[in-house]
Amino acid sequence: MDEKYFPEKIEEKWQQVWADSGGFEVEPDKSKPEFYCLEMLPYPSGFLHMGHVRNYSIGDALSWYKRLQGCNVIHPMGWDSFGQPAEQAAIKRNIHPREWTEENIAHMRAQFKRMGFSFDWRREVAAHTPEYYKWDQWFFLKMLERGLIYRKNSPVNWCPKEETVLSNEQSSGGVCWRCGATVEKRDLEQWFIRTTDYAQALLDDMQEIERGWPERVLTMQRNWIGKSSGAFIDFPIKDTDERVRVFTTRVDTIYGANAIVVAAEHPLLAKLMAGSVLKDQVEQFAARVKANRAVSVKQPGEEEAKEGVNTGLFAINPFSGEQIPVWVGNYVLMEYGTGAVMSVPAHDERDFEFAQKYSLPIRRVIARVTHEQEQFRHDPEMGADHSRTMPHAFTDYGVLINSGNWSGKLSDAAMREMAEYAQAHGFGEPAVTYRLRDWGISRQRFWGAPIPVIYCAACGIVPVPEKDLPVVLPERAEFTGTGQSPLANVAEFVNTTCPKCNEPARRETDTMDTFVDSSWYFFRYCDPRNQSAPFDKDVVAYWTPVDQYIGGIEHAVMHLLYTRFWTKMMRDIGLIKFNEPVMKLLTQGMVTNVIAGTGEWKAMSKSAGNGVDPDEMIGIYGADAVRLFIMFAAPPENELRWQETGIEGAVRFLRRVYNTVYRWRESLPDVPRDATTETFSDAARRLRRKTHQTIARITDDFEQLHFNTSIAALMELLNELGDSGLAPESASASDAFAVREALEALVLMLTPFTPHIAEEMWTGLGHTNGVLGSGARWPAADEELARKEELEIPVQINGKLRARITAAPDTPEETLRAAALADERVRSYTDGREIVKVIVVPNRLVNVVVR
RNA sequence: GCCGAUGUGGCCCAACUUGGUAGAGGCGUUCGCCUUAAAAGCGAAAAGUUGAGAGUUCGAAUCUCUCCGUCGGCACCA
Numbered sequence: 001m002d003e004k005y006f007p008e009k010i011e012e013k014w015q016q017v018w019a020d021s022g023g024f025e026v027e028p029d030k031s032k033p034e035f036y037c038l039e040m041l042p043y044p045s046g047f048l049h050m051g052h053v054r055n056y057s058i059g060d061a062l063s064w065y066k067r068l069q070g071c072n073v074i075h076p077m078g079w080d081s082f083g084q085p086a087e088q089a090a091i092k093r094n095i096h097p098r099e100w101t102e103e104n105i106a107h108m109r110a111q112f113k114r115m116g117f118s119f120d121w122r123r124e125v126a127a128h129t130p131e132y133y134k135w136d137q138w139f140f141l142k143m144l145e146r147g148l149i150y151r152k153n154s155p156v157n158w159c160p161k162e163e164t165v166l167s168n169e170q171s172s173g174g175v176c177w178r179c180g181a182t183v184e185k186r187d188l189e190q191w192f193i194r195t196t197d198y199a200q201a202l203l204d205d206m207q208e209i210e211r212g213w214p215e216r217v218l219t220m221q222r223n224w225i226g227k228s229s230g231a232f233i234d235f236p237i238k239d240t241d242e243r244v245r246v247f248t249t250r251v252d253t254i255y256g257a258n259a260i261v262v263a264a265e266h267p268l269l270a271k272l273m274a275g276s277v278l279k280d281q282v283e284q285f286a287a288r289v290k291a292n293r294a295v296s297v298k299q300p301g302e303e304e305a306k307e308g309v310n311t312g313l314f315a316i317n318p319f320s321g322e323q324i325p326v327w328v329g330n331y332v333l334m335e336y337g338t339g340a341v342m343s344v345p346a347h348d349e350r351d352f353e354f355a356q357k358y359s360l361p362i363r364r365v366i367a368r369v370t371h372e373q374e375q376f377r378h379d380p381e382m383g384a385d386h387s388r389t390m391p392h393a394f395t396d397y398g399v400l401i402n403s404g405n406w407s408g409k410l411s412d413a414a415m416r417e418m419a420e421y422a423q424a425h426g427f428g429e430p431a432v433t434y435r436l437r438d439w440g441i442s443r444q445r446f447w448g449a450p451i452p453v454i455y456c457a458a459c460g461i462v463p464v465p466e467k468d469l470p471v472v473l474p475e476r477a478e479f480t481g482t483g484q485s486p487l488a489n490v491a492e493f494v495n496t497t498c499p500k501c502n503e504p505a506r507r508e509t510d511t512m513d514t515f516v517d518s519s520w521y522f523f524r525y526c527d528p529r530n531q532s533a534p535f536d537k538d539v540v541a542y543w544t545p546v547d548q549y550i551g552g553i554e555h556a557v558m559h560l561l562y563t564r565f566w567t568k569m570m571r572d573i574g575l576i577k578f579n580e581p582v583m584k585l586l587t588q589g590m591v592t593n594v595i596a597g598t599g600e601w602k603a604m605s606k607s608a609g610n611g612v613d614p615d616e617m618i619g620i621y622g623a624d625a626v627r628l629f630i631m632f633a634a635p636p637e638n639e640l641r642w643q644e645t646g647i648e649g650a651v652r653f654l655r656r657v658y659n660t661v662y663r664w665r666e667s668l669p670d671v672p673r674d675a676t677t678e679t680f681s682d683a684a685r686r687l688r689r690k691t692h693q694t695i696a697r698i699t700d701d702f703e704q705l706h707f708n709t710s711i712a713a714l715m716e717l718l719n720e721l722g723d724s725g726l727a728p729e730s731a732s733a734s735d736a737f738a739v740r741e742a743l744e745a746l747v748l749m750l751t752p753f754t755p756h757i758a759e760e761m762w763t764g765l766g767h768t769n770g771v772l773g774s775g776a777r778w779p780a781a782d783e784e785l786a787r788k789e790e791l792e793i794p795v796q797i798n799g800k801l802r803a804r805i806t807a808a809p810d811t812p813e814e815t816l817r818a819a820a821l822a823d824e825r826v827r828s829y830t831d832g833r834e835i836v837k838v839i840v841v842p843n844r845l846v847n848v849v850v851r
Numbered sequence: 852g853c854c855g856a857u858g859u860g861g862c863c864c865a866a867c868u869u870g871g872u873a874g875a876g877g878c879g880u881u882c883g884c885c886u887u888a889a890a891a892g893c894g895a896a897a898a899g900u901u902g903a904g905a906g907u908u909c910g911a912a913u914c915u916c917u918c919c920g921u922c923g924g925c926a927c928c929a
Contacts, residue, residue, distance in 0.1 A: 173925090216855060216924075223854080223925055230929080248929060261929095304927075331927045341929045349852095350927055435928055553923085632877070633863065639922090641863065649877050652892095709865065712876035719876090722893095794872040799910040801872055839909055845871045849909045 001665060001764035005658040007622025011756040014770070015116055023772040024075065024118045028542040032072040036543050037063045038522050038582075040551030040559070041078045044104040044126075045085060048111040050591040050604050050630075050642065051552065053614050057627045057753075058588060058636050058707070059550045060117045064752035065702050067118075068771075068778040074543050076123040076525035077112065079105050082133070083514045084162060084178065087447045087486075091479045097447040101128055111615065115623050116756055123525045127517035132524065133449035134470030135534040136516050139566075140452055141463050142573050148194045151461065156440055158186040164444050165190065167513060168437045169224070169558040177558075185290075191451060191510070192438040195565050199225055199434040202564055205579045212584035214637070217556045224557045226435025231419035232338065233428040235260055235315035238323060242268060244315055247337030247433055250347060251422070252414035255403035256365035257342040258355060260315040260326045261308060263334035264289035269311070278312045282328055285309040289330045306331045306354045318427040319418070320404060329354060337433050345393065346386060352393035362387040366398040366411065439562065441513040446477055446486040448511030456498035456505040465499050471507070485509040518559055519566035522546060522581070537575060546582045550636075553587040560585070586636060586705055593642040601641055612642055624754035625651040631753050632711040654757055657718055657750065661743055661761045667728040668740040669766030683724045684738035685789075690720040691742045692786035695779050698749050711753060717746055740765070745779045747771075795820045796847040797829040805846075813840045820846040 002009075018024060028034075039059035042052055056077075063075040079101075086097035093100070105126060112119070125132050143149040157171035158164070161181035170176070171183040195202075203225055206218050230249035237244060244260055262269065264286035273279045289307075308329035315326050331350055332341055345355035345362040355362050364386045397411035406414055422428030442451065450471040452464035464471055474493045477486040487493050487509040498505040520534070526543045527535040551559075560582075567581040592601040593610040604611045617626045629650040634640045680688065694717045701710040721742050726735050744765060751758035751771050759770040767774045787809055793816060795803040803825040807816060817840050820826055830850055839847040 214856095219855060220924055226925095226928060228928070246929080250929080306927080331929095333928065336928045338929095343929090348929070350929075353927095433928080556924085629877095635864080638864090643863080643878070645878055646863075653877085656892095704868095706865095708863090709876080712865075715876050792872080796871080796910070799871095799908095804872075837909070839871090841871060845910090847871075847909055 001662060001760060003662060005655050005757070007624060007757070008619075010760045011114075011116060011623050014756045014759045015113060017759070017770065018116075018118070018772065019113075021773060025120045025122055026072055026074055028539060029072050030542075032070060034543060035063075035066040035071040035073045036522075036546045036548070037066065037073055037075045038525075038546045038549045039077075040549070040555065041080050041518065041521060042108065043080045043083060043085070044101055044108055046104040046107060048108055048115075048614050050612055050614060053115065053626065054588055054591055054630050054636075054640060055550060055552070056112070056115065056117050057630050058586065058705075059548075060627075060755075061631060061707055061752035062548055062550075062702070062705070063118055064755060065778070068748065068751065068776065070777060074123075074525070075119055076125075076522070076528075077117070077119040077121070078123075078125040078521055078525065079127060080514065080518050080521075081105065081126045081128040082448045082511075082517055084164075084445070084447070086128075087445060087479060090447075096475070097479075098128060101126075101447075114618060115614070115627070118755070123528045125521060125524050125528050127449075127514065127521070128447070130470045130472050131529075131531075132521075133517070135520075135524070136449040136512055137452040137464070137469050137471060138466065138534060139516075139520070139569075140512070141466060141469075143193060143569065144453075144463055146573070148197065148569065149191060150194070151189060151191050153187060153189050154192075154440075155185040156188050156190055158184045158188075160184055165440060165442060167440050167515070167558075169561070172557070188442075190440045190442040192440050193565075195439045195562075196434060196436055198565050198568050199227070199436050201568055201579070202436075202561065203227060205564070205568075208580050209583065209585075212582075214585065214587055217553070217560065217585060217587060220556045221561055224436065224561065227432060228434070229430075229432050231415070231422060231428055232431045233318065233342065233422055235318060235324075235342070236427075237268075237272060237326070238314040238316055240272060242272060243427075244268060244326065244340050245338045245428075246340045246342045247431060248342055250344065250411075250415070251418045251428075252397075252400055252403075252406075252409075252411045253344040253347045253365055254317065254319050254342060254418065255400075255406070256344040256346045256363045257317055257322075257324055258345060258351075258360050258363065259324050259343040261329040261332050261341050261343050261351075261354070262326065263332040263339040264328055264330065265334040266328070266339045269328065272313055273311065276312055278310070282309055282311050285328055289328075292330070304330060306350065306357060308354060308358065310358075318422065318425075319406075327358075335437065336435065346390060347394055349393045349395060352390075355387070359387075361385040362390055363402060364390060364394070365400060365402045366394060366396075367401045368394075368396065368398050369410070439513075439565075441516060442510040443513055444485045445511050446473070446479065448514060449516065450487065450493075451508045451510055451512055453508045454496060454498060454505045455508065456501060456503060458503060459498055459500045459505075462498055462500050462505070468499070485511065487511070515559060515562050519563045520570070523570070523576075534575070540576060544576065545578055545580060548584045548586065549582040550586045550588060553589075556587065588636050589634065589639045591630075591640045591642060601639070604642065617647065621647050621651050622654075622756075624757045625654055628654065628711065628753050631707045633708070635708050636705060653715055653718070654754060656722075657746065658757060658761060660718065660721065661747065661764050664728050664736075664739055664743060665764045665766070667731060667736055668743070671733055671736045671740055680734045680738060681732070683726055684735045687720060687724045687726070687738045687742050688785050689788065690717055691738075691745050692781045692783075695745055695749070696781035696783070696786055699778070699781065702752075707753070710749070714746060714749055717742060721746075748776060748779055791843060793820075793843075794845045795823060795826055796845060797826065798849055799847060802826065802829055809843060811842070813842055816840050816842065816846055820848065 037059050039055050063073050067073045081101050086101045089100040090097045157166040159166055159176040159181055161179050166176060166183060174183055176183055228249055230247060231251040232245050232247055234243040234245050273282050308327045311326045311328060313326040314323045316323055343351040343354060345351040346364045347366055400406050400409050400414050419430040452471045454462045454464060456462050474490045477490050479486055494506050494509060496505055496507050523535050523540055527539045530536055563581055570576050590603045593604050593612060595602055595608055595610050602608050602610060625647055629647040633646050694713050697713050698710045726739055747758050747761045762771045790806050791809055793805050793807050794801050795805060803823050805819050805823055817838050833850040836849040836851050
């Protein structure tokens with residue numbers, strides 16, 4: 001141990017020691033408790049940014065903590081290495097995406113190593129390697145076999161800037177999740193995974209992870225799945241054999257329906273409008289709505305004005321027998337429910353707005369529940385128009401009025417009974433719909449896993465036989481950046497023979513969404529080189545599910561929903577036995593920095609010009625200090641404001657710890673370890689108390705992932721050691737014992753945050769081979785030693801602090817009461833007044849209530 | 852608009868789970884020591900109506916309600 005703290009020297013040294021010893025390399029071991037610590041794998045953009053550093057510092061701290069507790073910790077890392085930017089780079093620089101990707105990976109891996117993260121690098125996987133994407137393709141075939149994948153022509157979300165398809169999740173809010181361009185609709189033949197089959201399971205199984213996941217992530221997923229219970233009701237179309245099926249959550253309001261409104265894309269339109277004089281008008285309107293939808297720039301908060309056109313058709317309300325007009329409306333979505341709604345303006349805001357615009361009648365059929373329900377029974381106003389008396393829609397539940405025999409029932413009962421009635425009479429049924437759509441995975445891209453199917457003129461769509469996997473990406477392709485997959489122009493890729501009939505055939509040229517790769521990568525980490533299966537079931541059963549997952553909130557819906565789906569699918573094909581992949585989730589906050597000149601804090605980014613390069617920081621302060629600051633500056637879920645002065649504070653602390661260890665290093669190793677029977681000086685006793693209190697506190701903090709307070713506690717312990725007045729020159733054996741105990745605890749508990757300096761100091765304290773090499777364990781708190789010898793008990797008079805008394809811990813209630821009442825200051829408040837009662841909280845306070 | 856978080860010294864934050872002395876830690880500020888001087892280092896100090904109001908309670912930063920501010924998600928989903 002040098003006299004001075006040289007971060008660079010220490011860090012290089014221990015990184016080498018760890019690499020040589022393979023100390024972070026683990027294998028299944030039934031004799032130890034297992035812990036899977038997982039951080040979201042990065043996209044290999046080329047450079048580590050502070051967000052990465054934060055993410056992996058958190059995971060590394062937890063890994064070290066569990067390791068020191070004797071767990072068998074798997075802590076792997078890999079690369080989400082398929083995706084757009086590699087292809088953009090290929091276009092721009094005329095190199096193969098693989099070349100660009102692998103250069104980036106090499107650079108970032110080196111950066112990771114420089115940070116000193118404790119990964120088991122033997123388990124590294126990269127999505128773009130055939131060894132990995134072979135299994136993406138294998139899963140595709142498995143799902144195809146089970147009918148979980150299908151192909152359909154459908155309007156898809158199209159990013160005009162990147163010229164590719166986006167999933168619903170990727171085009172949330174009408175903009176591309178990556179580049180922000182306004183998303184358009186296009187009709188394309190696409191492959192879809194039936195995620196909707198699992199909609200209910202995705203909701204139900206949330207109860208298994210409720211305790212370990214942030215509420216807001218679960219809420220976001222619940223909103224996204226968007227379950228809604230109601231009923232389907234069929235409205236016959238007058239003078240035809242057709243029926244229009246609507247979905248409603250408020251069948252109790254059906255007597256108030258003044259129209260049926262269908263989506264512009266509704267299939268019945270073409271069928272029923274033939275021969276109508278209004279045909280052209282309706283068609284023009286529908287075309288206009290569709291066109292508008294394709295290009296409309298929808299700002300958040302902005303709603304399109306409701307528009308519609310009357311088709312001239314009439315639908316018959318199956319409950320009332322009433323004839324109501326059928327309209328086409330721009331506000332009805334074909335993708336949701338049945339693409340048709342019953343319009344009940346009195347009780348739905350959208351329908352109200354629509355009715356106002358076109359002067360349609362408004363009939364009130366729900367009344368607020370009052371104590372005088374009787375009067376509604378007679379339906380005095382049946383058939384009346386309430387458009388003048390209702391200034392806005394009444395959307396609450398209530399009691400039915402103007403609803404024939406159903407009048408007088410409460411909404412709740414009516415909704416249930418009316419749906420059942422519809423079912424019994426063959427014109428409807430109770431129904432549940434979801435907002436969640438099937439997952440469109442086709443991408444018109446080169447840099448992704450090729451979809452393993454072949455199109456044969458004779459045999460149709462033929463899956464690539466398992467033995468022919470992987471379907472490998474070609475070495476050469478032309479990257480033009482136009483809408484078609486570059487694979488389509490690679491003859492040697494496209495042209496093949498049909499596996500069934502051996503005739504010439506063509507390969508699918510679309511590749512898979514990269515979220516496929518990241519849906520199951522952490523299972524592959526468990527058995528990364530398996531050549532005969534995505535992974536060995538037994539090995540995966542040992543390591544998974546993931547105990548703790550750490551990553552950004554931006555993946556709350558997309559990645560985390562897909563991976564939950566994937567897990568259930570793998571369970572159903574027999575690979576695993578549980579429902580949920582991740583027991584605990586931590587979503588770390590952004591790293592922000594001031595935008596020069598504005599005083600505004602924004603997420604670090606190239607475009608905002610407020611990025612801070614981790615390499616540069618390591619160069620100045622060392623990896624340990626960067627990591628310590630990042631863990632200390634804020635709780636992990638919070639935004640972290642980057643402050644150079646903060647990191648200087650971190651270095652200062654490390655230097656002080658280092659200097660302290662250095663100063664004591666020669667006075668400690670020879671002190672006997674069984675000195676506990678000796679008598680300790682007051683200073684030594686105080687220090688020991690602080691040491692054990694700190695151990696207890698930090699252990700607790702770690703379990704709750706409160707790293708910032710752990711570090712604060714370590715700083716306190718060092719301060720206490722400084723304040724103790726103990727010095728190596730004058731310390732007795734028992735003093736030295738207490739100091740060694742404090743320093744050893746301090747160093748060990750610092751290891752998760754600043755492993756390099758901790759290793760160095762641990763050897764300085766006389767342990768050969770360092771923390772990892774010597775098999776050191778997390779210190780254990782001795783409750784007895786942590787207990788205070790004397791407590792200061794506040795005494796309140798009528799709830800106001802008036803005096804303090806001292807007492808030993810666990811002083812009986814009666815004694816405390818007497819001591820408080822005997823106190824001179826207390827008596828000045830109680831003399832001459834009536835003591836109503838005395839509240840004594842043992843070890844905490846006494847409150848005297850006087851009148 | 853709906854849903855959910857959150858609001859504590861100048862700043863980042865602790866105490867909120869379990870009501871009991873408002874302050875642990877860091878940054879910044881001021882002062883002292885050290886120094887020819889400065890930096891570093893060491894030592895010390897100042898600073899809050901806990902967003903506002905009400906309720907519950909002997910006692911509220913903590914529990915409940917209302918309002919305000921900030922952040923996030925969703926938003927024609929029938």
